[in-house]
Amino acid sequence: DTEVTQTPKHLVMGMTNKKSLKCEQHMGHRAMYWYKQKAKKPPELMFVYSYEKLSINESVPSRFSPECPNSSLLNLHLHALQPEDSALYLCASSPGLQRGVSGANVLTFGAGSRLTVL
């Protein structure tokens, strides 16, 4: 299994809703990532988990709350979002974060969850 699976594919929510995005991988990867991508822009890093611990938080607003229940799962909890948060949210995983180890930091992306905030 060489896939990263994201659900849901599409999500529409109001500014007062609470929802979650889910990501799952069964490649034995130990690092997992959340990226946000707006139209015609490159992906922007939000969070990195390494061995189920949060290792990087790119100063993301607290209305986005990541969770890594185990080494295969990554969630992004959403609450009180703004219309400008509408974007494609990409989950990715990599074998690890080690430098100099061939392929250890190669990211595999999921298909993404397209979020619309009304």
Added chain:
Amino acid sequence: QKEVEQNSGPLSVPEGAIASLNCTYSDRGSQSFFWYRQYSGKSPELIMFIYSNGDKEDGRFTAQLNKASQYVSLLIRDSQPSDSATYLCAVMPGSQKLVFGQGTRLTINP
């Protein structure tokens, strides 16, 4: 100066020709370099990664890295219409986070 810079294009290349995509980066400590392809509405997919100076070939794709000049490129030989996409250069500097360039939109004309 942006961490990773690419010409946003669009770059238009005739079918069968060589497409050349370029990228420069600012952090001299960077050790890992990646090229991703992204079709409209889809997620990025890895084409190649390169760690060492020189060329790395995989089928019709060749990545070239010159750390002294802080320059990485991607050559696509025998370009096909299916190669039309946005190509994202990505660099992993010392902070271990993957930083993307703005992407180059490539169009292959039949």
